[in-house]
Amino acid sequence: MKMLSVADCVAKWGVAERTVRNYCAHGRIPGAVLKGKTWLIPEDAERPVRINRREELPRTLLERLRTEKKLRLPGGIYHKVQVDMTYNSNHIEGSRLTLEQTRLIFETNTVGMEGGTVNVDDVVETANHFRCIDLVIENAARPLSEAFIKELHKTLKNGTSDSRLSWFAVGAYKKVANEVGGQPTTSPDKVASAMSMLIGEYNRTSVKTLDELLNFHVAFERIHPFQDGNGRVGRLILFKECLRCGIVPFIIDERHKAFYYRGLREWPKTPGYLRDTCLLMQDDFKAALQYFGIAWENEMK
Numbered sequence: 001m002k003m004l005s006v007a008d009c010v011a012k013w014g015v016a017e018r019t020v021r022n023y024c025a026h027g028r029i030p031g032a033v034l035k036g037k038t039w040l041i042p043e044d045a046e047r048p049v050r051i052n053r054r055e056e057l058p059r060t061l062l063e064r065l066r067t068e069k070k071l072r073l074p075g076g077i078y079h080k081v082q083v084d085m086t087y088n089s090n091h092i093e094g095s096r097l098t099l100e101q102t103r104l105i106f107e108t109n110t111v112g113m114e115g116g117t118v119n120v121d122d123v124v125e126t127a128n129h130f131r132c133i134d135l136v137i138e139n140a141a142r143p144l145s146e147a148f149i150k151e152l153h154k155t156l157k158n159g160t161s162d163s164r165l166s167w168f169a170v171g172a173y174k175k176v177a178n179e180v181g182g183q184p185t186t187s188p189d190k191v192a193s194a195m196s197m198l199i200g201e202y203n204r205t206s207v208k209t210l211d212e213l214l215n216f217h218v219a220f221e222r223i224h225p226f227q228d229g230n231g232r233v234g235r236l237i238l239f240k241e242c243l244r245c246g247i248v249p250f251i252i253d254e255r256h257k258a259f260y261y262r263g264l265r266e267w268p269k270t271p272g273y274l275r276d277t278c279l280l281m282q283d284d285f286k287a288a289l290q291y292f293g294i295a296w297e298n299e300m301k
Helices: 006-013 017-025 061-071 077-092 099-108 120-138 146-157 188-202 210-223 230-245 254-266 272-291
Strands: 033-035 038-042
Touching (some): 006 017, 006 038, 017 099, 061 077, 077 099, 077 120, 077 230, 120 230, 146 188, 146 230, 210 272
């Protein structure tokens, strides 16, 4: 297919050069690719539809996420969730990518580097985590299942160096015993039954409180069903279940990593450690919802 330059599209669509470049950088033109510093755009590409945010975007969170995802809308709550959650969740687990590098991967599918090196797995898992968030949004209203949890893990670890190891199970429960924070976890031979029991008990009621979600999260992390990626999968599940149950979501940021880990260790003896950390992060998310004009109280479906 013939590819057009930015200048060609400026003439074709009657818009400013900066507008065309923004469309490309934010992924709003399917098939547009960056070659060096030059954007190449498919000849049959159509100008993205301009969105009147005030009149056309839904006010509830889940519908807003779904709409902005479908429209590839830059700068909204979907964009913020993708970048902030991916950066922080990966950083908690040791990723060395910066927030700006994470943002660049999401917006342009490129990696910025200045005088250093980048771990390939960090890049792959960042791109994979974006897709995991999409899966969460697409499946938010469905009851939690083992199949979905395994799909999240498969998506997160696909194409990583771990996935090429014979003993590493991608999208399946662990084969080798592991520890978390120096503490033993459920042995591989008992993981399947432990997970089945955990999800069965969790799904007995549809109405959930924040503490019930946190209780599930702690139990999941203590089972530690996968060889790696348990923390990120667990936090993705938390986000999904907040959306499903009408609870304001939250993103654990790397600054509160120590408080988050302490909360996991001390639950349920001292539930306030984990609960208060999550409530603090929830306040940050409420502020973002208010900024974007999104309703949150008892309106999420």
